[in-house]
Amino acid sequence: MVINRQRTKLVRDIDEFRRDAFQDKLSLDRPGGSMPAAWFLGPKAENEKFLRDMITLAIDEAVKARHDFHPDDPSTPSLAELEEDGYNTGRDLFESRFREVLGFLRGSVPMASYRNQSHMYWDTTLPSVVGYFATMLYNQNNCTPEASPITTALEMAVGDDLCRMLGYEIPDREDVRHGAIRPWGHITCDGSVANIESMWAARNIKYLPVGLAAAIRHDPDMADARDVTVSTLQGKRRRLLDLDNWSLLNLPIDQAIKLPARISKTAGIPEDVLKAALAAYSVQDLGLLEFHRQFLPDTPAPVVMAPATAHYSWSKAVSLLGLGRAALHGIRVDLDARTDPVHLRRMLEDCLKEGRPVVQVVAVVGSTEESAVDPLHEIVKIRNEFRERGLEFALHADGAWGGYFASMLRQSNLDRQYDAAETEEEREEVERLIIKTYGVDNPEIDPDVPALRDWESKAIFNRRNTMFAPGIDLNEYVRRQYHALQHCDTITVDPHKGGFVVYPAGALCYRNGALRQLIAFASPVVQHGDIAQSVGFYGVEGSKPGAAATAVYLSHSLIPADRYGYGALLGKCMFASKRFYAGLVSMAREDDPFYVTTFQRLPAERVGAPRSAVRRQIDLIRNEIVKPITDDELLTALSKDFELRELFSEMGSDQCIVAYSFNYLNGFAQNRKISRLNEMNERMFEAMSIQKFNDGAVPDVDLLVTASSFDPEVYGQDFVDSYARRIGVNPEPGVGIKFLISTQQNPWLTRADDGKLLPRLIEVLRDVATEAAEYVMAQHKDDYGQEFYHTGVSGYQGPDLPHPDAAPAPSATRKP
Known part of the structure; x- marks a missing residue:
């Protein structure tokens, strides 16, 4: 109990630190750096000197921090004094082995080269490199705040920034106290773990109302909660114990999330009593098979739906969570590798007829092989349609690769100031601030008040540095899907992909941050008001590097997650x-x-x-x-x-x-x-x-795919x-x-x-x-004669001259 009180106090201190310091110098909601050429080391290490300077600075500060902590403490006896010859020999061996490794590393994939087009990576941002290196010297562990007070705060800030980028609005504290839903995000080691966590949370919230109803019926400690009511998908207020199993399985997600807190508050049941009672009736504790045997013997096995383009981590997720690979039902994709809404609707219709629970539907926002974005806008409409008919499911967007493209639609802090300006003078002042922050490299544009609203000037303005290519906006179809992200219950996004951050840095963001309580093993069932719990209490991982949090934080600080960064x-x-x-x-x-x-x-x-x-x-x-x-x-x-x-x-x-x-x-x-x-x-x-394996030789490849x-x-x-x-x-x-x-x-x-x-x-x-x-x-x-089709036309034989048997094909499907 003493440890828990200390931890709660520390979390409160971190929360107060974020409230005060993050409003100013540590805020991520502010303009970033104005010179993109300084964001990367460069294909030919053009920023070598700057990187060396920053790494040296990081070492100097880490050394100083060691000296400053109890400066009167004795130092370790010098090994050089105790055994000079052995010490020198040890250093020589160290350097020799290190040089061996460095030699091997020269054979690595040349990530930053123009010729590398092989995977979803390129050069890493200098802020993420120096941020990771600097924090690595302190070796912080974000599993718990007492092991990482500073990097825990940085990860909380990053989580909020990712939520904002993806379209989740962060309400102010007063609104949260009055019941506003607060999103929440945290860093994971990669997108696979984030996907698994999202399904874990979706499974637990699907079965929570059934378990709570059973606990109220059978546990005397829960008797006072017999009259607790909930709102159904149809908007009717019903007593929880009056609902059948199908209705319990399909309570609105936000209603299900609030149930433990409502029971504790309205029935006066202490949190620890509620948690102890629920342990005997939750799928988390009993396992899926036993839970169905006891409480849902006549209910078919649940399913998860994902398109053919879905990452292999979804097969891992259903296996790890006990649903089984057969529970992963494939949604057809069209000829552009996007989810076929007609087939999704048909699959949901079948589940509705069978009374089969749907745990989660996955939409891919940027497939890893085709870079295809699913019709999320239409999928949201389909979910709303089936909600009206009594079928609820968690909607997840797998934006591990494509999530950062949402930044192309996000206004910057300066944009919001411009829109909020009430007079022409105020708008001109903001525009001058924009110019001062970002710079304009076109002398034909007025250096004081540029015409930022016309297409060509905007494109030139957004370039900001002639070393970069011009930019382009998302097309209309893709924009519509990204605007629908805000309706997803969870979203995966990988800073180490579209964020150009060093590995490992995935992330998971929750529309309703309270959903994370369903996968917590070290925190109470009920949230402590608006106090932000430690990021390490939630998710699949235990120990996690605080260095990853600093890497993402510093990168976002200089490259904002908005349309200018x-x-x-x-x-x-x-x-x-x-x-x-x-x-x-x-x-x-x-x-x-x-x-x-x-x-x-x-x-x-x-x-x-x-x-x-x-x-x-x-x-x-x-x-x-x-x-x-x-x-x-x-x-x-x-x-x-x-x-x-x-x-x-x-x-x-x-x-x-x-x-x-x-x-x-x-x-x-x-x-x-x-x-x-x-x-x-x-x-x-x-x-x-x-x-x-090339034994350390620099790869001799002209192009990498x-x-x-x-x-x-x-x-x-x-x-x-x-x-x-x-x-x-x-x-x-x-x-x-x-x-x-x-x-x-x-x-x-x-x-x-x-x-x-x-x-x-x-x-x-x-x-x-x-x-x-x-x-x-x-x-x-x-076998030349059998092998060829004679066209009578030489040269380009692309899509305008298809095989004579070509015919329109229907959508494709993935086999379960």
Whole structure:
């Protein structure tokens, strides 16, 4: 009890510290740094001196802190004095072994290179590097506040900032005291653990009302709660004990979350009594099988629904939580790899008819292979529809990769000041502050009051530094889905992906922060008012590095999670991705022995336009976007040509990952066998990846990509057949199609070397594709006649000239 009182006092002290200090110098709701070029070490370590200075400063402060803590304490006897020869030998061995490791590390993937497009990572922000390094010297453990008072406070600040970025509004303290729902977020080691935690919370809240009702019926200590009432999905006030099991399983989530606190308050049952009683009636304590056996013997097993593009961590989650892999029901995806709302509605309809509990529905906000964003806006509407019919479920957005793109829509503190200004003079003053904070590099714009509201000036303003590519906004479809994030119960987001932060740094954010109490093992069932509990009490992990919290905090402090910080940075990555996509769809020449088909369809393809319209878009891309043109020239062209701007905005992926497959040609004939196509793309992947341990040698690869496969067992046969027809190969039952993946997470990509680097990377692809095509043809030259489809047309054989058997395909599904 003494330890608990001390811990509560410490948490209160941290909370007071956050309330006071975070309003000023530690707040994350303030402008960040104005020079993006200082945010990274750089592809060629351009900021080497600055990094050295910051690391030296971190060491100096850590050394000083050790001296300042009880300065009169004796120092450790010098080993050099006790055993000089042995000490020197030990240091020499230390350095020798360290140099060995450093030599091996030179063989690591060159993450910061322009040529690295392999995964969802690039260079890491300097603030996150020095923040992690500095805190590592103090070795703080965010499992509990007494082991990490400062980094615990930093993690709380980061949690709030991530919530704001994703669209969860943080109410003020007075509103919280009067019942306002307060969001909450915390750092995890990665997105997989965050996903697992979200399902854990969803499972526990699904069964909590059933357990509470059973406890009230059977435990004498809970007898005073027999008349507690709740609001149902239909808005009716009912006594908890009068509800049947189906109604208890489908209480509104916020009502279920409040139940323990309401019972304690209205029935006068102490928290410790309530917690002890619930232990005998909760799924957390009994396990799912025993819970169903005792209280829900006639209720079917629960399910979780996720699309075919869902990360493999969801299979882990249902297994770890005792639901079983069979409980993960796959939702079909359409030809853009987005959840099919029609199929989701049908699956929910089946559960409603069967009386089967739905624990959670997952929407992917940026798939890791296709960069596809699910129609979250429509999914929210579907949930509201089924709520009216008595079916409740937790809605989770897996934004591990795509979550940070929400920053492109978030206003900065200065934006909010501008909108709140009541006079022209006040607005001009805020604009001058914006200029002072961020800078403008276009001399044609008035240096005092820029025209920030027109398209071209906004694009130039957001560039802020000529070393970066221009930025681009999310397209209309994607914006609509991100605006719906605020309606999700939980959201996963990874700072070590879209936040450019060093590993490990995932995160989970709760719309209703009180939901985290359902997975707490060291805290009371009922929250202590508005006092923020330690971040370490919740989630899957125990010990967790305080260094990760500092890394994310310092990065957010200098690169705000709004449209001027991370939003501008990711907008530049999207601009680079669209230019890469443009180069890809138009790369094949008449004499090339190959052609390429991008998974992400051109806008004309998506709407089923005739081939002539598709060809026109390809010509427009080749002549206006891919032609020798600088970023600034393209920006000007986009600002003056609505059709070109609309095409540029809509083409490519929903974010900045491009998936594509190569096929080969022999004169006027194209390969028709999936196996040969897969062989070609596998050979290309081997040539553009690190395939063996290189003993510390710097990798000798001209371009790094990754690869995957559209497998019928995951995506469904119809999905794979449709892609096969687009490529021009014969569909084969049960056979997947290999594809390559390029991630453009480098904001300098299209400006490096005066814009000449990206065309050179396309030429690398051309060389690799040519070698792979010639190799595969040589390997299978004996069956030439059976292998090829004669088109009578040489050169580019992309989406406007599909296989003659091509036909529209229905949505694809993932098998449970």
